[in-house]
Amino acid sequence: MTSRPELSVSFHNFWPGFDPKTFFLTRELMRRFNLRFDLCGRDLQFFSVFGKELVPTRGRERALRVWFSGEVFEPSRMIYDLHFGSLPESLWGKRWVRCPVWSAGINWWDDTSPYSPSHLLAERRFEPREKFCNFIYSNRTSFRTEFFDLLGKRRRVDSCGRVLNNVGDPCVDKFKAVSEYQFTIAFENALSPGYVAEKLIDPIVARSIPIYWGASEAKTDFNSDAFIFARDFQSFDDLADHVIKVSDSREAMERLVTAPVFPDNRIPEQFTASHYVNLIVEALSTPQTTIERHALNDTLIADQPGYSRKGKGLERLGKRIGKHVARFARMPLR
Structure with missing residues (x-):
């Protein structure tokens, strides 16, 4: 049996109570890689909009940066290699992927869930x-x-x-x-x-x-x-x-x-966890010179300016997203 390659990942500025191991992209990645969860991922770093953590870098070479938000936000003041958001298109071109919140709640891993494809398509x-x-x-x-x-x-x-x-x-x-x-x-x-x-x-x-x-x-x-x-x-x-x-x-x-x-x-292919992860894997295997991973290695700052003023609202919003994304792991079939 072929062993899965190791992948060092980290998560930054996600919602309160976020569990990276139940995140839908993580669960699909775990089918293909042995994931190692680090404070600063060597290979892959995920970012969201619910904090202002500064992320250290590892010299000239850096990890693939992936931004995710299911809400009506666009990334600002940071540069990412892939963006998963709600807008249907963006000036980021192929680096922008529409990922509506509902698609993050499809449970591809448990057929007993009412949010599993077997139930949704029955x-x-x-x-x-x-x-x-x-x-x-x-x-x-x-x-x-x-x-x-x-x-x-x-x-x-x-x-x-x-x-x-x-x-x-x-x-x-x-x-x-x-x-x-x-x-x-x-x-x-x-x-x-x-x-x-x-x-x-x-x-x-x-x-x-x-x-x-x-x-x-x-x-x-x-x-x-x-x-x-x-x-x-x-x-x-x-x-x-x-x-x-x-x-x-x-x-x-x-x-x-x-x-x-x-x-x-049929669940549209472009909204499946496997499709999203295929794009991440493709980006991981693309040379940095081709994907143009911009040399912003010295300072990383919060995505949303004024977080301190909007903190409570963002926290409530984040908790709602977290409940939706994570609940399929515990919801019984009705």
């Missing part, structure tokens, strides 16, 4: 549910609360989170809570090209019809027949009226719930 069944619609958020935004109020005037919407809670204590198990409802209000925090986070895939997996507001790329990342795309409507009133119409039709609900999750019932 035939989807429709089960009637008495509860109408849920709204689960911890951060208040005006457009989300406006639609919650508007739809709630037509039919009761349960707010099971901390914002506008009307059911008592906030839910502890979001997946279980969402699984009890016909619909889920699934609005992103912001509208940005390519930004499709976990808010769409979570209710789809729970077989609750998402009422989704976000980037238009959602309609090509996923099967557009499996959710209601809010931006297809002229107004929130039109959207709310449509949701009520669908709720009153078992046939319409069944058609949405049983539609394949992805176009042609």
